[in-house]
Amino acid sequence: MPNIKLQSSDGETFEVDVEIAKCSVTIKTMLEDLGMDDEEEEVVPLPNVNSAILRKVIQWATYHKDDPPPPEDDENKEKRTDDISSWDADFLKVDQGTLFELILAANYLDIKGLLDVTCKTVANMIKGKAPEEIRKTFNIKNDFTASKKSRFVEENEWCEEK
């Protein structure tokens, strides 16, 4: 089983099965462009991902290595957030800083499954909350002036009617 070496921004190298690494479309494209040489072990530099995050990404990709390829955004399906597996939910029980870095890494490495599940996780942190609760969750300052806010709340009263 051929391996590939992935190098994080802080210089740490991780040896990974090539098929697992290829869940990242970015890495897959890099390998195809460079040409695969089984003699030397290729080292793929990933300057946008540090070692702590890369370790976690590899852990996710290894667990999900046998997943069927994700469908192209099936626009005729409802977008759900209640279908996160319990393994993924545990995996993503991290502080928001780590979750943010995972989103950036999943986007840079183009790993659709990881990007979807991390974005769903953030969406779940927003869902069902009033604006002030959302601000507390993410430490956001309310920068609406009083007059703009009250006009805005009036326009949005249709939601209150339920």
Add this chain to the structure above:
Amino acid sequence: MEITRLTASENNYPMTILPPYDTARKKEPSATFNTEREACLKYFEKWSETDQVEFVENLLARMCHYQHGHINCYLKPMLQRDFISLLPKKGLDHVAEHILSYLDADSLRNAELVCKEWFRVISEGMLWKKLIERKVRTDTLWRGLAERRMIQYLFKPRPGENHRPHDFYRFLYPQIIRDIDSIESNWRNGKHVLQRINCRSENSKGVYCLQYDDQKIVSGLRDNTIKVWDRSTLQCTKVLIGHTGSVLCLQYDDKVIISGSSDSTVRVWNVNTGGDIHHADTSL
């Protein structure tokens, strides 16, 4: 009361602003402490991340509960992230929109009220338009309403036309909800208008299938015919004769009617003239 501004990490994430640990303290810290602190920090900065963490754990183990509470308040905001505002700063507006696209209407409206930047991302991402489009794709009631009222404002605009501004869709959504609610209430309260059309079949009476639009109703009958009725006058405008069995299913578009019958054939008719274009035997 003095407020001590503590420095942010290199990432420029929100600074923690806390009242000082000891509010009774009126004097500046002693010169000895300042010198010793600087020396400690110089050592600290040289250590590896793992060693630094271990050192801080040692420090915490030597602190009291009240100190822990203060440190916890200091640390908490450092662990939080305003995802929706930070992602556009990195040129990743589409990822912020991806997160918000998972929200239902109520949550989206609450998200708009969080702060100006969230409102901007939602407006520029045309997220209300996308929410309506998703509903239209996945819910037949929404699809039906859209085709009657406003499908020209959704999906790709007609050539030469532009999309409406985002506000238009933000106000459109509750209007659609109100329409759906009044339809459902009309059904529940029996506030519907009933019109009957007698299909005038000589024998073998019965209607097996139909499809309609704003102009006409196309019905497949047990008397082997397809009859087309005008929506406004309720009169029969065409009778399509050809099947030798009941018409069990049909579908039409702007060019043809295609019908299936118990005579085991499928027939294709010109929807405008009613003429028979083609028929194919489906039996083996």
